Amino acid sequence: MRILVVEDEPRIAADLRTGLEEANYVVDEAGDGEAAWFRAGTEDYDAIVLDLGLPRLDGLTVLRRLRAEGVAAPVLILTARDGWRDKVEGIDAGADDYLAKPFRMEELLARVRAITRRAAGQASPVLRAGPLEVDTRSRQATVDGRALPLSALEYRLLCYLLHHRGRILSQTDLLEHVYEGDSERDINAVEALVARLRRKLGADLIETRRGHGYLIPAGS
Template sequence: MRVLIVEDDAALAERLAALLGEAGLVAETVGDGREAAYLGCTEDYDAAVLDLGLPQLDGISVLRHWREAGRVFPVLILTGRGRWSDKLAGFGAGADDYLTKPFQHEEVVLRIKALLRRAGGHADPVLQAGDLSYDTFAGRFSLHGEPLALTAQEHRILAYLMHRKGAVVSRAEIGEHVYARDLEPDSNTVDVLVGRIRRKLPPGLLVTERGLGFRLVSEPEFRD
């Protein structure tokens, strides 16, 4: 899952990116409002962390720009402005959550995870596909109640498929949502990683839709 961090405090942005990375997410940072407005409209992010006090273009204008362009990914606003009028403006522009500075950096991770889960239509923090479980808060997979060993890239791909359970996910979509914009893999790399994941899961749980992509199902499917 890709998250855009829009924050002109470079040290804070890098710290948040590191924490989100440790949580299995792909975080990209930008410190300029105009560039943020452009990236949010041209890249496939799953969520954004948005500061309000930005150079070139303020955060509220950035958010309005995204929403007017039809971008619906959840947005968590970070700001030093604690007045009710500022919060009202943020929610009015299309924000999904609001956090006032100073804050615990780890809280940003928890809130982003919650926003991602709700955006995928999941109420329970533990996602389930057959005997496979994914604890979105802890960032851990388990199979038959036992920890499932995955590489970092396998973890990111399977986490994305869990959030999109039941939907056909193309190779291109995996590349856009699991990798940073300058590290998108070729389709063969995705196939190899998905193949490795499939071998670690019960047969029939991760289905290949020929010519379309992959689908993680609630119960194993077996085809002739």
């Protein structure tokens, strides 16, 4: 799952990156409103953490422009403003949730899980497919109740497939949402990662649609 963090204060941005990466998200950053508008408008993100008090272009303007352009990624507003009018204005502009500074990282992670879950049509924090269960709060996977050891990449891939059950995901989709920006990324790496995950899950859960990509069927 790929997250865009939009924050102009370096210390907070670094803390957000560390917390999100430790929770197995892939993180991109933007330090001002214009950079955020460009990145979110040209790249595909699973969620955006958006500060309001940004240089060059304020966060509400960024949010309104993105929604006007049809960008549907869920947005968590992160700001020092804590008045109810500011919250209403942010939500009316298209935000999915609102978190005031200072905050605890555990709460931010819970809110990010919630908005990505709702965007995928998932009501429960536990993702299921047949005998497989993934608890996104503890980041633990089980098959028939048996713990399933997963690497960070395997966990990201599995969660992304489960959040998009029934949708064929191309190898390019998986490269963009599973691998970090500075890592070695190519189609062969995706194929090898899928093969490793299949060996742990069983061969039937992840289907290949030749020439198109991979999916976990909605009815599995």
